[in-house]
């Protein structure tokens with residue numbers, strides 16, 4: 001059994017707590033949040049010790065790992081307090097608000113040598129893994145990806161998601177999943193550009209993000225990609241289509257499938273995925289084995305995906321093509 005504590009018991013934190021109750025190898029020893037209502041809910045539902053003070057929880061419960069599920073600007077101090085006590089960290093995406101902060105977190109991780117994982121759960125998808133095998137060594141000309149979600153339509157969704165200065169909006173918060181999985185499957189991105197707009201919900205004091213996006217990415221020695229993103233679709237779609245002269249393959253992450261044809265052979269693969277369970281099982285296995293090997297998204301690697309999000313934000317704000325990596329001083333624009 002691996003002793004783990006959760007920090008941040010909001011929407012996704014409670015989801016992780018629920019997932020932990022389904023994992024035999026993890027013992028949940030404590031939950032911390034600044035919000036008393038969230039703690040009361042957790043205590044009632046999961047009957048686990050709850051704390052308002054993070055350091056107090058670390059000292060009292062002595063976890064081997066922490067799962068950090070706080071908003072993106074709350075990372076560095078939580079990682080530092082854990083890492084200095086030798087406590088391993090699972091950190092929700094996005095890995096940091098800025099590359100400067102990400103660099104500081106990386107330094108703490110490197111100095112302390114803790115096991116680290118970032119919550120890019122699509123890397124644990126069996127369908128994505130199948131797709132990766134099928135794509136290996138192939139020359140791909142085009143990729144079309146789509147992620148449609150109804151986050152901006154949900155009345156009870158945490159309000160900070162709609163404040164661009166905090167969440168960075170859909171590109172920073174959610175499209176980073178697409179950028180990350182694209183890198184995992186296709187390699188590194190060189191240049192980005194795109195268009196954004198408010199096609200369903202107009203901007204206001206409480207809604208400073210855009211809701212719809214059309215993006216383009218150019219890979220180093222790789223394909224061209226277009227990506228469509230929405231936060232105002234009343235369902236959920238997450239798909240990639242990969243094209244070459246002899247291949248048309250669609251990876252559907254909501255369904256857990258890969259379908260299409262390669263070299264004249266038809267491909268049809270479907271496998272049930274429990275992505276959040278799979279990523280936390282990998283984290284607990286890594287702690288048990290004292291090895292980073294089971295982790296598919298290290299903190300250092302996740303910073304490359306953060307770089308793409310920041311470059312894309314800059315491209316959208318300036319209406320320019322941006323080279324990924326030219327944005328080392330980038331911070332999110334507060335409109």
Ligand SMILES: NC(=O)c1ccc[n+]([C@@H]2O[C@H](COP(=O)([O-])OP(=O)(O)OC[C@H]3O[C@@H](n4cnc5c(N)ncnc54)[C@H](O)[C@@H]3O)[C@@H](O)[C@H]2O)c1
Pocket residue numbers: 007008009010011012013032033034035038054069070071072074092093094119120121158173
């Ligand atoms: N991987 C995914 O699919 C996925 C899905 C949803 C959210 N997320 C990520 O999870 C993170 C949290 O999102 P959420 O939807 O749960 O937000 P939320 O607002 O519902 O919850 C965040 C919680 O963190 C608490 N918190 C803030 N600072 C704290 C601190 N210093 N110490 C203790 N608690 C603190 C808040 O009080 C709040 O309860 C974000 O980074 C988000 O992008 C990931």
